[in-house]
Amino acid sequence: MKLKSKVIFKFIVIGIIILITLVAKSMGNVSAALIEVHFRSFFLEMILFLPCMFILVGLIDLWLPRSLVEPHIGKDSGIKGSFWIIFLAMLQAGPLYGAFPVAAILWKKGSSIRNIFIYLGAFSTLKIPMLTFETSFLGWKFTLLRTVISLPVFILIAFTLEFILKKTDFSVKEIKL
Amino acid sequence: MVFLLILTAISILVSFIFDRDKTYKGVTKGIKMFWGIFPDLVIILIVASLLLGLIPENTIAHYLGQDSSLWAIIIASLIGSMALIPGFIAFPLAAFLKEAGVSINILAVFITTLMMVGIVTFPVEMKFFGFKATLLRNVLSFIGALIIGLLMGVLL
Numbered sequence: 001m002k003l004k005s006k007v008i009f010k011f012i013v014i015g016i017i018i019l020i021t022l023v024a025k026s027m028g029n030v031s032a033a034l035i036e037v038h039f040r041s042f043f044l045e046m047i048l049f050l051p052c053m054f055i056l057v058g059l060i061d062l063w064l065p066r067s068l069v070e071p072h073i074g075k076d077s078g079i080k081g082s083f084w085i086i087f088l089a090m091l092q093a094g095p096l097y098g099a100f101p102v103a104a105i106l107w108k109k110g111s112s113i114r115n116i117f118i119y120l121g122a123f124s125t126l127k128i129p130m131l132t133f134e135t136s137f138l139g140w141k142f143t144l145l146r147t148v149i150s151l152p153v154f155i156l157i158a159f160t161l162e163f164i165l166k167k168t169d170f171s172v173k174e175i176k177l
Numbered sequence: 178m179v180f181l182l183i184l185t186a187i188s189i190l191v192s193f194i195f196d197r198d199k200t201y202k203g204v205t206k207g208i209k210m211f212w213g214i215f216p217d218l219v220i221i222l223i224v225a226s227l228l229l230g231l232i233p234e235n236t237i238a239h240y241l242g243q244d245s246s247l248w249a250i251i252i253a254s255l256i257g258s259m260a261l262i263p264g265f266i267a268f269p270l271a272a273f274l275k276e277a278g279v280s281i282n283i284l285a286v287f288i289t290t291l292m293m294v295g296i297v298t299f300p301v302e303m304k305f306f307g308f309k310a311t312l313l314r315n316v317l318s319f320i321g322a323l324i325i326g327l328l329m330g331v332l333l
């Protein structure tokens with residue numbers, strides 16, 4: 001894999017920030033120690049979670065033909081398609097950036113614009129692992145009310161986005177090197 | 178998390194049994210896509226850790242607990258939009274704020290903007306959806322999150 005100069009520059013920036021934080025920490029800076037703890041947990045979550053998502057997406061891309069997926073979540077799939085999409089999103093876990101590669105593969109397999117954004121909306125607000133966590137800290141009333149209000153709101157957002165973006169050359173890009 | 182690792186391992190194995198070549202192609206493709214956003218993601222995680230490390234929980238609680246609820250809602254929505262806080266930190270923090278007497282609509286606005294709006298992850302989102310769609314999604318989600326938060330304050 002050849003490294004572009006832009007990528008090298010990014011890694012240099014990363015290196016400098018890490019170095020400064022470590023120096024500050026060694027001088028007894030409490031914030032720096034806290035930053036390091038946060039970064040470690042964020043990085044661990046990302047490095048375990050994201051390659052798996054991308055590998056699954058890569059395999060799905062090759063094994064699952066578009067003709068099989070498109071009728072279920074494409075333009076003519078109606079409310080049933082949105083239901084499947086919400087169900088898929090609810091079963092997942094992890095930060096929102098993990099949903100982007102999945103959205104890219106859904107798009108490639110023929111999903112409608114609306115369902116792409118319903119997917120992102122459901123992923124960000126209705127993931128079941130997150131809901132259980134939310135319930136234990138904020139109570140079931142809070143969680144239930146929040147999900148019940150969120151559902152129509154993100155569906156409305158998805159309809160609005162589809163209305164605006166269908167006139168443009170919108171596409172979800174696959175990340176390539 | 179463990180489930181995802183097992184699922185990935187099984188998928189690779191099953192795929193490998195049926196078609197070696199396809200498996201190789203699929204896995205390489207996935208890893209290449211991952212590598213494509215990896216440097217940006219590391220920078221984003223650094224920014225998120227810096228924000229979280231430099232702004233202690235007590236400061237957040239102080240600003241959200243202010244008397245003027247409109248001001249507090251604005252600050253809650255801005256913090257929620259900017260921060261990239263995973264659930265295992267965000268919900269305990271929200272429970273802590275609730276104990277400290279922060280009102281429900283402020284909490285709900287903070288939680289929903291945190292979930293739906295991502296200013297720090299904007300560069301990565303843009304790589305997938307383009308600038309226009311990313312901007313629109315975040316702006317609409319911001320408005321949506323405010324509506325959700327205010328409704329919750331009325332109903333709860």
